[in-house]
Amino acid sequence: MTTVEHRRAPNGFNLVPPPGWDVIPLHTGTQEAMDRIVRKAVRQLPVGFPKDDIPKARLKLTQEMKKVVRRASAKGGMTLYLPTERLHGVALPVSIVASEPVEIPRVRPNSGPEAVLAALASETLGAEMRELDDTAALRSERDVPADAAQGVDVAHRQVEYFVPIPDSTPDQYLAFSFSALIAPGSDPAFYDTLVELFDAVMCTFRWSYS
Template sequence: MPAPEGAPARGEGTAATDAPAASPTGYTLIPPPGWELIPLREGTEEALRALVDGAVRDLPEELPRDRRTEARMALHKELHQAVRQAREAHAHSLYLPVRRVRGHLLAASFVVSERLRAPGSGPRDDLVAGLLRSPGAGREAEATEVDGVAGVRTEGVVAADPARGVEHDSRHVDYVFPVPGPEGGRWVTVSFSVLTGEGPHGELADALVGLFDAVMTTFRWRYA
């Protein structure tokens, strides 16, 4: 799976080198300004610590010391929760906004993960056709293309889940497409989610979904 290992360059993932020569060894994409990659295999704690330190430095200088400490602890907790949820989803890389908008960090993220097809399935695994026919309750699906590879884009609203620390509904967009190469059977999912005070269909959520769609136009496979 094209995924970060260690501390890759900004916006890039790497993969194991035992894949066939015609298969990708990784991917590149251009994250939005103010977004950073969090590796989920190695270097996670170092990356989180750097993000927290940077966010605290950006706070107003006149903010009392105890408020800075509270902000540091709260952000540390939120980032670790985002990492935990990404790992539960078997993600290989996590992208988070680190630049404040109107004084606040955006409650948004996107992750890159892998899914495998069932043995004996066709070359497209019927995954695209299946998602287009039945994308899931409350979701819409459309055919798409990522770096010349046919896939599917689904979008919908995920209900709040207080048991997992999610107090409000959130907007989700998923791109699912195959990894090119002779072996077949490897699929990638790039999943975006955003939660705003305006609700899942507010102007800010719409703008961030548009931003994520623009990011996906920059996705490129990297070959050895």
């Protein structure tokens, strides 16, 4: 008798952010995470920072945090990763958003996720195939110019990974989006380094079955 192995889809994933980053869940526990990050930022204010200005700094940090969270949630985000400690004295203008699973119709009957990724690659600028935890994935990279009409306030470098969830029925996909704000006149090599950091983070990606 032949035994048929029934495989099950993962029920989550693990991603290891760099040191000095924090994770904000966008479904539950969001406010608690934001409060924790703001408290940490206030503790990191420079020595000699005027005590009378601390409430104003706390309010500004809270407002900025809420703006970032709203944007991530509006894009279907389920988890937000942010650097909350300075790197060599520099505050990194970057974020990573893991989005809700989405369903995409198959390219043709009986075609698998690989066919969907190939179709997307053919029409996505800067796309290339990668592999994450033994799963084929699509990576794309582009510079997005500032365009107020499109709701883009600041130019940014954007890198996205699109990953099919193995053995999901129907086929579902996760998206991981990295964004780095581009300051006018800045060195492009700096943003190349930030992109390398994101790619290194994505190398830590693992499916979870617990």
